[in-house]
Amino acid sequence: MIVERAPADRLPRGDTASRRAVDVVVALVLLPFLLVLLVLLGLLVRCTSRGPALYRQWRVGRGMRPFTILKLRSMRVGADRTGPAVCGAADPRVTAVGQWLRRTRLDELPQVVNLLRGEMTLIGPRPEVERFLPFYTPDELRLLDFRPGIIGPGALYAARHCAELDGTDSAETQYVERQLHVKLALDLAYLRDRRPATDLRLLAEAAGTVLGRR
Numbered sequence: 001m002i003v004e005r006a007p008a009d010r011l012p013r014g015d016t017a018s019r020r021a022v023d024v025v026v027a028l029v030l031l032p033f034l035l036v037l038l039v040l041l042g043l044l045v046r047c048t049s050r051g052p053a054l055y056r057q058w059r060v061g062r063g064m065r066p067f068t069i070l071k072l073r074s075m076r077v078g079a080d081r082t083g084p085a086v087c088g089a090a091d092p093r094v095t096a097v098g099q100w101l102r103r104t105r106l107d108e109l110p111q112v113v114n115l116l117r118g119e120m121t122l123i124g125p126r127p128e129v130e131r132f133l134p135f136y137t138p139d140e141l142r143l144l145d146f147r148p149g150i151i152g153p154g155a156l157y158a159a160r161h162c163a164e165l166d167g168t169d170s171a172e173t174q175y176v177e178r179q180l181h182v183k184l185a186l187d188l189a190y191l192r193d194r195r196p197a198t199d200l201r202l203l204a205e206a207a208g209t210v211l212g213r214r
Contacts, residue, residue, distance in 0.1 A: 124149025
């Protein structure tokens with residue numbers, strides 16, 4: 001897949017106060033519903049595998065600042081330390097419930113906390129795992145000028161193509177060679193032409209993923 005990369009001088013400077021205000025309003029309006037859903041999903045995780053409901057991981061955010069991202073746990077406890085930092089669709093470390101959570105992207109719901117803290121925005125490039133930053137080009141590093149998002153075009157692409165990492169000798173190598181730069185190019189293209197209509201389209205695509213309409 002070939003995606004035009006956005007020249008650095010055509011990217012906007014960064015996030016706006018209006019975007020931050022929209023994030024906070026949307027999060028607060030949805031918070032009562034999200035809290036109920038998170039409690040139910042957390043109980044499902046706890047009842048089907050040993051360990052906590054939440055999973056915490058260090059990610060790199062805006063300005064190269066690290067922060068702790070929150071997710072519903074989809075792997076067995078400690079499994080993230082026994083394999084690659086990326087998962088295919090049939091990764092044996094992922095629990096049965098975790099497979100469903102990942103497929104529907106519901107494992108990302110706790111990131112509403114990251115959003116309210118100001119560490120993330122609703123729509124934007126996904127925050128990166130530090131070990132992949134050395135593979136970024138100078139243009140791709142411009143993504144770190146922006147607050148990372150819960151939903152983003154690159155992340156939606158990676159979710160659709162995660163099965164390509166199954167059955168490979170090194171999932172991380174395959175991810176870097178086949179998917180990383182395509183994903184980042186999509187994020188750069190989004191930032192170059194960021195507008196409400198694009199955000200609504202990405203929200204609709206994410207909603208379709210939750211409903212199984214991939």
